[in-house]
Amino acid sequence: MPYICPICQSPLRQHLPSQGYYCQNKHHFDRAKEGYLNLLPVQFKKSREPGDSRVMMRARRNFLEAGYYQPLAQAIAALIDSHRTKDQPMHILDMGCGEGYYSRQIETLCRSPEQLDLHGIDIAKNAILAAAKKQPNARFIVASNKRMPYADHFFDLILRVYAPSHDAEIDRLLKTGGLLLLVTPGPRHLWQLKKFIYREVKEHSVKIDLPEGFKQIESQRLGYTISPDQEQRMALLQMTPFAWRAKGEAQSNIQRAKGLKIETDFIVTLAIKS
Numbered sequence: 497m498p499y500i501c502p503i504c505q506s507p508l509r510q511h512l513p514s515q516g517y518y519c520q521n522k523h524h525f526d527r528a529k530e531g532y533l534n535l536l537p538v539q540f541k542k543s544r545e546p547g548d549s550r551v552m553m554r555a556r557r558n559f560l561e562a563g564y565y566q567p568l569a570q571a572i573a574a575l576i577d578s579h580r581t582k583d584q585p586m587h588i589l590d591m592g593c594g595e596g597y598y599s600r601q602i603e604t605l606c607r608s609p610e611q612l613d614l615h616g617i618d619i620a621k622n623a624i625l626a627a628a629k630k631q632p633n634a635r636f637i638v639a640s641n642k643r644m645p646y647a648d649h650f651f652d653l654i655l656r657v658y659a660p661s662h663d664a665e666i667d668r669l670l671k672t673g674g675l676l677l678l679v680t681p682g683p684r685h686l687w688q689l690k691k692f693i694y695r696e697v698k699e700h701s702v703k704i705d706l707p708e709g710f711k712q713i714e715s716q717r718l719g720y721t722i723s724p725d726q727e728q729r730m731a732l733l734q735m736t737p738f739a740w741r742a743k744g745e746a747q748s749n750i751q752r753a754k755g756l757k758i759e760t761d762f763i764v765t766l767a768i769k770s
């Protein structure tokens with residue numbers, strides 16, 4: 497069983513036929529009808545709706561589903577495929593998975609997807625609900641990246657795309673020789689969008705912080721230009737950490753700009769746990 501109890505950390509077992517989960521200390525967790533598990537007990541919730549809001553989630557879903565970040569998904573799938581051991585199932589966790597876009601892309605793009613055991617975790621319940629509905633073959637939970645209720649050394653690969661990290665948990669969950677696949681913004685990511693918002697746009701630093709004991713084995717910089725229409729531009733803006741700065745005039749300038757082209761710039765890093 498991949499899961500541990502978020503309250504007492506003992507292994508979780510599945511009840512049949514209700515398919516809820518329980519531990520030896522009788523802590524019990526229902527399985528939602530969409531198939532996901534909520535392993536974030538109320539006492540660990542810092543707000544009523546932690547994580548990204550519904551508005552942000554919907555904006556991201558519309559934008560991603562339109563395919564603008566498909567080349568990134570392809571790079572992720574290719575990296576996963578190039579590090580697979582033949583005929584061995586691979587346990588993969590997407591941490592801070594949002595509504596599961598990359599998980600679905602991995603299932604679609606990787607070879608022999610039936611050999612992949614795909615998991616996703618996010619603190620936003622609405623995002624997990626949407627992810628679980630769309631991908632019945634993957635297993636999604638609501639929980640925090642700070643305390644991920646999975647057994648030690650369960651995963652072969654952890655994917656983190658623009659999501660908050662917790663190094664000690666990544667280290668605990670990965671097998672020795674397991675892989676961490678990170679996507680972080682490159683120096684010119686969304687440059688033209690930022691020019692509407694900041695008087696002086698600064699390049700992102702390219703320094704990648706890896707957990708202790710991890711060694712980088714590959715790094716790719718992936719950049720291309722996108723031309724989202726007015727609606728998709730606003731969705732893209734909503735997805736960014738600087739959305740709150742774009743008020744009034746900046747927002748309408750972004751919306752009205754004719755034929756706006758925007759650079760993407762991703763740094764894709766693969767590291768191994770020694």
Ligand SMILES: C[S@@+](CC[C@H](N)C(=O)[O-])C[C@H]1O[C@@H](n2cnc3c(N)ncnc32)[C@H](O)[C@@H]1O
Pocket residue numbers: 546547548556591592593594595597598617618619620623639640641642656657658659660735
């Ligand atoms: C910028 S989004 C990226 C989502 C997804 N990886 C993607 O690229 O489409 C960050 C995600 O991290 C989630 N998040 C924020 N804090 C979290 C935490 N402490 N634990 C788990 N997820 C968290 C948010 O709800 C959101 O879905």
Ligand SMILES: [Zn+2]
Pocket residue numbers: 501502503504505506519520521522523
């Ligand atoms: Zn328990």
